[in-house]
Amino acid sequence: MSYDERVRDLYRQQLEEIRQAGLFKQERFIHSPQAAEIEVEFPAGAARKKVINICANNYLGLSSHPEVVRAAHEGLETRGYGMSSVRFICGTQDIHRELEQVVTDFLGTEDTILFPSCMDANAGVFEAILTKDDVMISDRLVHASIIDGMRLCSAEHDTYKHGDMDHLEKKLQQWKDKRLRVIINDGVYSMDGDAAKLDEIVRLAEAYDALVFVDDSHATGFIGPTGRGTAEKFGVMGKVDIITTTFGKALGGASGGCVSGRKEIVEMCRQRARPYLFSNAMAPVIVAGVLKAFEILKRSTELRDKLEENARYWRAGLTEAGFILKPGDTPIVPVMLFNAKLAQDFSRDLYEEGIYAVGFFFPVVAKGQARIRTQLSAAHEKHHLDRALEAFIKVGKKYDILGKSEEEIVARYGL
Numbered sequence: 001m002s003y004d005e006r007v008r009d010l011y012r013q014q015l016e017e018i019r020q021a022g023l024f025k026q027e028r029f030i031h032s033p034q035a036a037e038i039e040v041e042f043p044a045g046a047a048r049k050k051v052i053n054i055c056a057n058n059y060l061g062l063s064s065h066p067e068v069v070r071a072a073h074e075g076l077e078t079r080g081y082g083m084s085s086v087r088f089i090c091g092t093q094d095i096h097r098e099l100e101q102v103v104t105d106f107l108g109t110e111d112t113i114l115f116p117s118c119m120d121a122n123a124g125v126f127e128a129i130l131t132k133d134d135v136m137i138s139d140r141l142v143h144a145s146i147i148d149g150m151r152l153c154s155a156e157h158d159t160y161k162h163g164d165m166d167h168l169e170k171k172l173q174q175w176k177d178k179r180l181r182v183i184i185n186d187g188v189y190s191m192d193g194d195a196a197k198l199d200e201i202v203r204l205a206e207a208y209d210a211l212v213f214v215d216d217s218h219a220t221g222f223i224g225p226t227g228r229g230t231a232e233k234f235g236v237m238g239k240v241d242i243i244t245t246t247f248g249k250a251l252g253g254a255s256g257g258c259v260s261g262r263k264e265i266v267e268m269c270r271q272r273a274r275p276y277l278f279s280n281a282m283a284p285v286i287v288a289g290v291l292k293a294f295e296i297l298k299r300s301t302e303l304r305d306k307l308e309e310n311a312r313y314w315r316a317g318l319t320e321a322g323f324i325l326k327p328g329d330t331p332i333v334p335v336m337l338f339n340a341k342l343a344q345d346f347s348r349d350l351y352e353e354g355i356y357a358v359g360f361f362f363p364v365v366a367k368g369q370a371r372i373r374t375q376l377s378a379a380h381e382k383h384h385l386d387r388a389l390e391a392f393i394k395v396g397k398k399y400d401i402l403g404k405s406e407e408e409i410v411a412r413y414g415l
């Protein structure tokens with residue numbers, strides 16, 4: 001066998017293993033803008049189908065909002081298409097700095113630095129501010145991009161059990177001799193939809209001289225009474241040292257991210273964070289769109305209020321129908337199916353019914369924790385949710401899981 005054939009063979013084998021395990025992921029092509037209803041081609045080559053989308057991060061319905069689109073057009077006209085530079089060479093326009101100031105003001109922090117994405121913010125921030133004299137203590141369910149960021153950093157790394165404050169306290173005691181301790185959390189956990197107990201985390205941080213880091217990607221713009229995020233929800237605005245977040249979800253959903261917090265930490269990122277130094281500046285058209293998204297949020301809480309009401313309505317409907325949900329009060333509503341194949345079959349049948357919601361399974365969630373993750377949007381109207389609920393119930397009946405316990409579902413379908 002030639003070298004080329006051996007290499008191909010190696011990966012064909014691995015891909016086959018992924019297929020055999022029922023874990024192969026396939027893209028669906030969307031032929032319309034992101035919205036409550038979208039036009040999808042799936043599988044590739046099949047006729048397009050209009051479906052209700054209940055799995056986007058389009059929390060506030062701003063992805064195709066006419067004002068955001070118009071602002072992006074204006075940004076394109078007045079500041080051009082691309083920067084052709086990283087920020088510190090010739091990639092910083094007035095609107096980049098303006099957006100940083102808007103984010104700072106919105107989050108109630110001291111300063112903000114933009115990154116090409118939140119993944120990049122997380123990849124850059126730890127290495128920029130910590131050394132081997134420090135320790136990062138992260139919740140065990142933090143986002144993959146935080147894990148990658150921690151891997152790039154020479155500081156010691158330890159974890160605490162998800163949401164377990166006693167365990168966190170033990171770890172803080174254990175690492176008391178380190179120069180800096182950083183408690184690292186997601187604000188809202190994307191797979192389970194639960195929030196970090198930031199009030200208790202801040203209290204522990206104060207007691208043990210630790211910094212608090214929160215990735216608020218699934219919170220900025222809609223969690224808390226005015227959408228300022230998890231810190232607002234728990235009454236600790238101004239007490240979180242480092243916030244990272246994305247513009248790729250609620251804030252128009254295009255792309256971009258940031259680190260916001262203590263001004264010295266932000267300045268360290270400007271000097272040292274590698275994705276900031278070595279990856280292109282956010283495109284002006286996106287900066288203009290995000291600026292408009294913030295303007296809409298600051299005008300009124302109408303969108304986040306509607307989202308909250310939609311989430312409450314959806315949770316109540318599914319619960320009454322007999323589905324097992326992860327408990328919580330965020331617009332992330334995981335419908336638990338436990339078995340990976342069941343989650344995929346369920347998703348396929350929903351699609352047949354005109355509902356677009358994908359199954360999540362290992363390695364995105366733990367083995368035996370497969371689910372359909374539904375996500376609500378302010379773009380959903382009641383009639384969308386009612387139609388989606390009808391479809392969930394029809395498919396739920398087909399697989400006979402309504403009103404069944406986890407044990408019963410696992411006994412029938414396996415893990």
Ligand SMILES: *Cc1c(COP(=O)(O)O)cnc(C)c1O
Pocket residue numbers: 116117118119120143145186190215216217218245246247248255256257
């Ligand atoms: C989506 C997400 C990211 C990645 O955001 P991008 O801007 O798309 O890179 C990072 N962290 C968390 C918690 C997320 O949910």
